[in-house]
Structures are given as C-alpha cells and as structure tokens.
Amino acid sequence: MGSGTAVEWLAPSSLEEALALRASRGADTTVVAGGSFLAILMNQGFVQPTSLLSLGGVGELRGIAVVDGELRLGAMVRHRDVERDPVIRRDWPVLSLGFGLVASPRVRNQATVGGVLADADYASDPPAVLCAVGARAVLRSPRGERQVPIDELILGFYETCIAEDELLTEVRVPAVLGPAVYRKFRSRSSEDRPCVAVAAARSADRLRVVVGACADVPQHYPDVCAKGSEGPIDAAVAREIGSAYAQRMAPLSDSRGSAEYRRRVVAVEVRRAVEMLGSDSVGNGGGRRGAGANR
Numbered sequence: 001m002g003s004g005t006a007v008e009w010l011a012p013s014s015l016e017e018a019l020a021l022r023a024s025r026g027a028d029t030t031v032v033a034g035g036s037f038l039a040i041l042m043n044q045g046f047v048q049p050t051s052l053l054s055l056g057g058v059g060e061l062r063g064i065a066v067v068d069g070e071l072r073l074g075a076m077v078r079h080r081d082v083e084r085d086p087v088i089r090r091d092w093p094v095l096s097l098g099f100g101l102v103a104s105p106r107v108r109n110q111a112t113v114g115g116v117l118a119d120a121d122y123a124s125d126p127p128a129v130l131c132a133v134g135a136r137a138v139l140r141s142p143r144g145e146r147q148v149p150i151d152e153l154i155l156g157f158y159e160t161c162i163a164e165d166e167l168l169t170e171v172r173v174p175a176v177l178g179p180a181v182y183r184k185f186r187s188r189s190s191e192d193r194p195c196v197a198v199a200a201a202r203s204a205d206r207l208r209v210v211v212g213a214c215a216d217v218p219q220h221y222p223d224v225c226a227k228g229s230e231g232p233i234d235a236a237v238a239r240e241i242g243s244a245y246a247q248r249m250a251p252l253s254d255s256r257g258s259a260e261y262r263r264r265v266v267a268v269e270v271r272r273a274v275e276m277l278g279s280d281s282v283g284n285g286g287g288r289r290g291a292g293a294n295r
Helices: 015-028 036-043 079-084 086-091 093-100 113-119 126-132 222-228 235-248 259-277
Strands: 008-010 029-032 051-054 064-067 070-074 136-141 144-149 154-156 167-173 180-185 196-202 207-212
Touching: 015 029, 015 051, 015 136, 015 167, 036 113, 064 086, 070 086, 070 113, 079 086, 079 093, 079 113, 086 093, 093 126, 093 180, 093 196, 113 126, 113 167, 126 180, 126 196, 126 207, 180 259, 196 259, 207 222, 207 235, 207 259, 222 235, 235 259
Parallel strands: 008 051, 029 051
Antiparallel strands: 064 070, 070 167, 136 144, 136 167, 180 196, 196 207
16 A cells, blocks of 8 residues: 555444444454554554544443443443443452553553454553453454453464454453452553563462463463462462463563563562462452552
C-alpha cells in the first residue's frame, strides 16, 4: 500500500453490523478498538490495511456487568474503567491493579480490554493477570459464539486464534475464590512496559503462576505450581517455585533486559508473588502491595 493510498474507514453502529462487516471483509480489514497499539504498528509499516473496522460506535461492547458471580467486560471497556470501577476494585482488585499499571492515564483512557488481547503484544500487563485468574475471551461471528481461555487465545508474537470472520466481543472472569497478586518489574521508566510481569492466584486446591513479558506467550507451569497447591506456602516453597520457573523459561532479550537478566528477575518476582499468597499481606484479589517496582 503506497503512502497516498486512502484507507477505507468502516464505522458500524451495532454489533450485528460489525459482525457482518468483519465476516464479509475478512483479512482485508483491520479491527480498531482503542487504536493505541495499532497506530504504532501502522506508523512503523508493520500493518498496512486497506480498510479499518472501528468498533468505537458499538455501544454493546462497552458494558461491565456481573452475571451469576462472573465478571463480564465488553471488548471496548477502557483500561481506566477497569482500574476505577468500584465493583472490580472491591471483588477483583487484582484486575484493577493490573490494568491500572499500564503506561499512563492518557494511554489507559484509550486502550481497551479487547484490543490488548487481540493485539497479543507480549510486553503488556493485562494478559498475565487475566490468565492467572482463569479469564476467557468470547469470540463471535455469524457462525456463532465460542469461549477461549486467554492462554489458548494468544498463540505467539502478535498472533491469536481469532478467525478472520470473528470479533473478540467480551472477556469473562470467574469469581475470585482466593488471593491473587500482580507484580510488575520495570527496568526503565515508571510508565514503561514490564520487563517481567508475574501474576499469581490461589484457590483452595490450586496455585496458578503466570509470567508475562518474557516470551511470545504468557508462561505457566502447572507441574511446578503443584508444589504450592496444597498445604501452607512457606519461604522454602516460594523459593523453589521461583527457581523452577527461572530454570524452565527461555526468556527473550530486548531493550528492557537480556535473557539472563530476565531469568534472575523471574526467580525473585515469582518467589515474592508466591510468598505474598502464603502470607497475610494480600486479601482476596490482591492490592497495591502486589505492584513490583524498579529494584
């Protein structure tokens, strides 16, 4: 596409219209949610769409609701809304924390729940948090609807399982049945993306630890987590889990840190997250103490 080629702007006003346009245009159109990351990709020439399908006018995608104890977030809900919603802050505070640590208020007022998942950007905060709490993405097309766990939605760098006729319309988060924490380690500025992101959640019989920003997809090792799934979590167990995660992972190297640097950070941040779950320092869903800073 040359620099002078006009890009067609498609702006449906209903979900039904958006789904029809998505199905008819397929790979020829690029979906626009908040647009914060898409603009970067277009400016750098990585994405050159012939048409843009904007979801900004689809009001059905902006809702926040609790249905049968499950949180439902429309794809066009802004990060800032998740951060500040009183119900989420009370019952799913780890989500409020995770989304509230993204970049700056200016970015959070634009970026959306659906957009950050559909982009599959490895250096984002929300995917690890949503994986840890067992969230699912709702994908819709004229063919029907399906629900996909977040760790199955993201397939690789900027790649998802979303079909060419599908839209990510909603994210569903189960009721939090135990404590959850999120730790963000930044190697540069306070508004930077994570060098290492660690989200952890524990229910009565399961520990789930997810490491983000270190590989093409969020990393989760159930066999390692089994060491802390039953019985009390003490410092030795937390250290063992952190060490096992660091050894198992093959971190990437980028401007935020080398692979070896990330490996050392993973060992520490996983240990700290698991220790928090085993202590009285975090309640149901975590809190601001779950935010890692530069160290």
